[in-house]
Amino acid sequence: MTLKDIASSLGVNASTVSRALDPHKAHLVSEGTVDRVRAAAKQLGYRGDRVAGALRRGVTGTVGVIVADLANPFIAPVIHGIAQSLAPRQMLPMVIETNDNASELESSLDHLLSRRVDAVICAGARFSNRDVLEEAGRSTPVVIAVRGLSNSVLAQVLHDDRAGGAMAARHLLGLGHTRLAELRGPDDVGNFVSRHLGFREACAEEGxxxxxxxxxxxxxxxxxxxxxxxxxxxxxxDAMPTAVFAHNDLMALGALSVFRQHGLTCPTDISIVGYNDSPTIDQVDPPLTSVIYPGIKVGRSAGEVALQLINEPAEHAPGAMFPPRLAVRKSAAPLVNDPFLGRTHAT
Amino acid sequence: MTLKDIASSLGVNASTVSRALDPHKAHLVSEGTVDRVRAAAKQLGYRGDRVAGALRRGVTGTVGVIVADLANPFIAPVIHGIAQSLAPRQMLPMVIETNDNASELESSLDHLLSRRVDAVICAGARFSNRDVLEEAGRSTPVVIAVRGLSNSVLAQVLHDDRAGGAMAARHLLGLGHTRLAELRGPDDVGNFVSRHLGFREACAEEGxxxxxxxxxxxxxxxxxxxxxxxxxxxxxxDAMPTAVFAHNDLMALGALSVFRQHGLTCPTDISIVGYNDSPTIDQVDPPLTSVIYPGIKVGRSAGEVALQLINEPAEHAPGAMFPPRLAVRKSAAPLVNDPFLGRTHAT
DNA sequence: GTGGAACGTGCAATCGATTGTAGTGTCAGG
DNA sequence: CCTGACACTACAATCGATTGCACGTTCCAC
Structure with a gap:
């Protein structure tokens, strides 16, 4: 069922059918014809072929989305947000995974570009991918999301992980902790580096x-x-910390179980702050204090920036940065027992 | 950068370039030419245009994936599995959400078909969508995943929710519970209906x-x-149950907090079994006993079935059914106090 | 009555890769 | 020396929608 079929069934030219079916072009066609075409299209179950349209128009209505690993629960909301922002324009995400492998990203990018995606949203970048992404950005709009790239010309939509790290630090410091440690994520991934920097800076401020x-x-x-x-x-x-900042909730949970195995209870013996505020994390034991990661918002915003870039390739890349919020629960508290020193902190 | 550009840079015809670049066709071209073409392609950064190829060949290398809601954490592993099975063939999923809205599914399906996806995997079907999906299945391979459709000719890749429901029931019955209730999911969604049936049947067996x-x-x-x-x-x-089977973990957690608010502790006062074995559910308080949902496997299998259907549209639809397993933790236990009757069950 | 908008429609080219067919050239066997 | 076989390559059509251009009408105004 093609335009031509409809055209011949009506005795008109395919170009007329094309115009009649396009709301933006229908005014070029007489009203009667438009009606007849629409009726015939519906009756014959015409659906159109976006592939052919894409070839001719050079626009596919797709946005490539690169993620490290779909199985990581925290990425789903981001994709959800992207899909949401794309949906009103009938655009669809094409999701590709890199298995968090820096070298796979390049071939993923290539794959997406050969499919002529209108834009790429990369939510799984590592620092070493910067050049490749910027190179791609010269011909196709590229948005860096979630995992930032320091010092890049590309549009970036991020959560303010640095502030998030600082927020975690201040929370723990405010509870009276003085011996702090971090469970850090990979150090060639933007958000973990930022969390680390923010955390360390805030601690340094307190000396x-x-x-x-x-x-x-x-x-x-x-x-x-x-x-x-x-x-x-x-x-x-003395070397043992009394409070720990885990760069994400999964690591926090892992730590929690190890601490428990060693007879340390949280938060009495040791405090933990996580990151992401994962779906069920408020009901673990103890309910985890965690920096809220607004995945849906980040995704939605990344989608919007991509759309914007598609419309007009700005020379000054737009971007967005979402401020962190802290979900205060029970896993971080003033220290009661200092298990290794046998002293007790005042609450 | 098109085939033509490479062709003219080498003084050959585009068709020759096309063949030289296709491993399955390269034998039709002299070895020297193949080498020169490959070199030129690499040097010029030729990437190919899958859109044009798709139009000509009638194959897009994409599989449409319909899901109810990407934000639901349990669906991410399924998509992960699908993407994994597609990746070796350089195929990509196109994900579209229906917001778990039965009527949106039809337009989503239409959208995917207009993009000429090679197959559709529907992981968000409701019973009322059956006819639409089967209709689509007549022209394009359609795989029903996750949410089954009773009595359908379509290929289905499911988890055995009926057995899962029965397993939950037997576990609770085995612990000595006699007053059981369900927290049921929507009754026009296959997996919830199956869980319900399985649960009820197993209970009926015990009278x-x-x-x-x-x-x-x-x-x-x-x-x-x-x-x-x-x-x-x-x-x-007496009307109050001593054990509850929640059709998924989210509902289990909701129930848990309400029970707690009412002074009921789990599992001493009331037992709960959930479903899905969600990522962090083993560390909630109490660690939730839950039927394991093998999302990645289901996704992978659905992808494989889709590929199979693309290769040869079988008249006898293939399919798969994964057996349930139970993650036994602490939220279900023999009853100690019967809070409403004041009696104590034997353990 | 005529010039010319204004409108409606058709024609044909185009997007870029693919592929059936035909053509050229070389070589071996008779 | 001729012929058939084979290897290689070019030509041109094709996939289906889109769109610039041109043609033909109609109709109004001068």
């Missing part, structure tokens, strides 16, 4: 140094949290 | 009737769980 772990979680998942927590446990006595 | 709530959760989210739990609380005394 405190953060206990530095020799490793970071290369994949910021539960197991990484467990591993890093064990490293912490190994620091006995 | 027990399930306490029937007058309502179901139209959207199976936390609030629905809270609401339904309140209805249960209103059933005092």
């Amino acid at each position: 405190l140094a953060v206990i530095d772990l020799p490793e970071v979680g290369e994949r910021p998942i539960r197991e990484a949290g467990e591993h890093l927590a064990r490293l912490l446990i190994d620091l006995h006595g | 027990l009737a399930v306490i029937d709530l007058p309502e179901v959760g139209e959207r199976p989210i936390r609030e629905a769980g809270e609401h339904l739990a309140r209805l249960l609380i209103d059933l005092h005394g």
